[in-house]
Amino acid sequence: MKFAPLIREARQRALLSQSELAKAVGVSPRAIWLAEQGAGTLRTLVPVLEFLRIAIAGLPPASTLGARFRAARLKREMSLQDLADQCGLSIPTLRSLERGVGRIACLEAAIRVLAPSIRVRKSSKTRREAPRGVVSAPFQKFINADCIETMQSLPAGSISLVTTSPPYNAGKEYESDLSVREYMQFAERWISCIPRLLTPTGALWINVGHIMHSNTEAVPLTYHYYPLLVRHGLRLVQEVVWHARGGLRYGKRFAHRTERWMWFVKNPENYIFNLDDVRDGTLNITDDPRNSPQGQNPTDYWHYPRVVGGRGASPEKTEHPCQFPVAMVERIIRACSNPGDVVLDPFGGAGSTAVAAFLNNRSSISVEIDRRYHNIAKSRLDGVRQQHAGQFPSPQEEHWIEIKTAANF
Known part of the structure; x- marks a missing residue:
């Protein structure tokens, strides 16, 4: 039995952030984050189970979790030494568990031996009233305006995730031709808006390619964005390589077939990472019983086909020339x-982020300065809504956050 997914799923059903749950049970947000990663202590686990009404079946009744654990051992007529030998824990550790203290991982290891049939009893009340300021039905907002002006008008701490692909200054139809210095001044302006908008556990995922320093020198934009993002208080968790067939062809260098995702967070000690939600079952290539039935942790090298037009066009292709695949954004989201969170794409383009957010029960704000792409994105989401009619909650009509911009909501 694993407590981590039970806690995360119950918290999400209750529409609570990690910080809100931490405040409710009197522990730190990091303690909740650790518990949802399968770590932490019983000091966190016990009040969380009680607050979220997670009922454990399969242990004898008693006043506390530790007492129930001890009663189960006595019922099976096992000594501490017998249990210690079978689960690989020390006798002092088992005594601590019976007093209701110790580590969650130790409790899970002992339960696998002592009560392998333990399970969660379904509660008749699995969803509480949503916390003030949070809506139960996601919304999707499309704003036809300048992203910097729009982000400056959004409330602080209102965005859980920013995922976007800014212009690369690569000569596309929607870009201005800027010098490297001018481009980085533009990057500084939009990046400076992000830290204020993110929640304490918020993250930024930015997809970037290359920028031409000269006719022969194409420099990865990660080199430019990393110091800029760090200077504004964000911290790098990981760089992910996106590999796809097709791309730039060269005569005097190797073919270019990759781009980069940069994953930054506001607090490297406390951020959202729902591993179980993105496990890849195709990576379970053996029958090793230690493998998670949900699959393995995806690597930092992702293969997603490019969204292309012309002969063999991708089904999701629109008129936008640089569209990334919805499936890739879904993994990030x-x-x-978490469900109900707000995802922002300041360079909304063809609306891939909005579609991915909708399909995964998140709210989204998509900002696009080009009227043509703005309309394409809105029509695209309307089509997706019709395809999935009845499978998702009705879109929220009232604004969760009050946004005052030049755009007409």
Whole structure:
């Protein structure tokens, strides 16, 4: 039995952030984060189980979790030494568990031996009233405006995840031709808006390619964005390589077939990462019983086909020339946000982020300065809604956050 997914799922059903749950049970947000990673202590586990009404079946009745654990051992007529030998824990550790203290991982290891049939009893009340300021039905907002002006008008701490692909200054139809210095001044302006908007556990995922320093020198934009993002208080968790067939062809260098995702967070000690939601079952290539039935942790090398037009066009292709696949954004959204959270794409383009958010029960704000792409994104989401009619809650009509911009909501 694993407590981590039970806690995370119950918290998400209750529409609570990790910080809100931590405040409710009197522990730190990091303690909740650790518990949802399968770590932490019983000091966190016990009040969380009680607050979220997670009922454990399969242990004898008693006043506390530790007492129930001890009663189960006595019922099976096992000594501490017998149990210690079978579960690989020390006798002092088992005594601590019976007093209701110790580590969650130790309790899970002992339960696997002592009560392998333990399970969660379904509660008749699995959802409480949503916390003030949070809506139960997600919304999708499309704003046809400048992203910097729009982000400056959004409330602080209102966004859980920013995922976007800014212009690369690569000569696309929607870009201005800027010098490297001018481009980085533009990057500084939009990046400076992000830290204020993110929640304490919020994250930024930014997809970037290359920028031309000269006719022969294409420099990865990660080199430019990393110091800029750190200077504004964000911290790098990981760089992910996106590999796809097709791309730039060269005669005097190797073919270019990759781009980069940069994953930054506001607090490297406390951020959202829902591993179980993005496990890849295709990576279970053996029958090893230690493998998670949900699959393995995806690597930092992702293969997603490009969204292309012309002969063999991708089904999701629109008129936008640089569209990334919805499936790739879905992985980011599931991993780094929770249901009901708000996802922002300041360079909304064809609306891939909005579609991915909708399909995964998140709210989204998509900002796009080009009227044509703005309309394409809205029509695209309307089509997706029709395809999935009845499978998702009705979109929220009232605004969760009051946004005052030049755009007309």
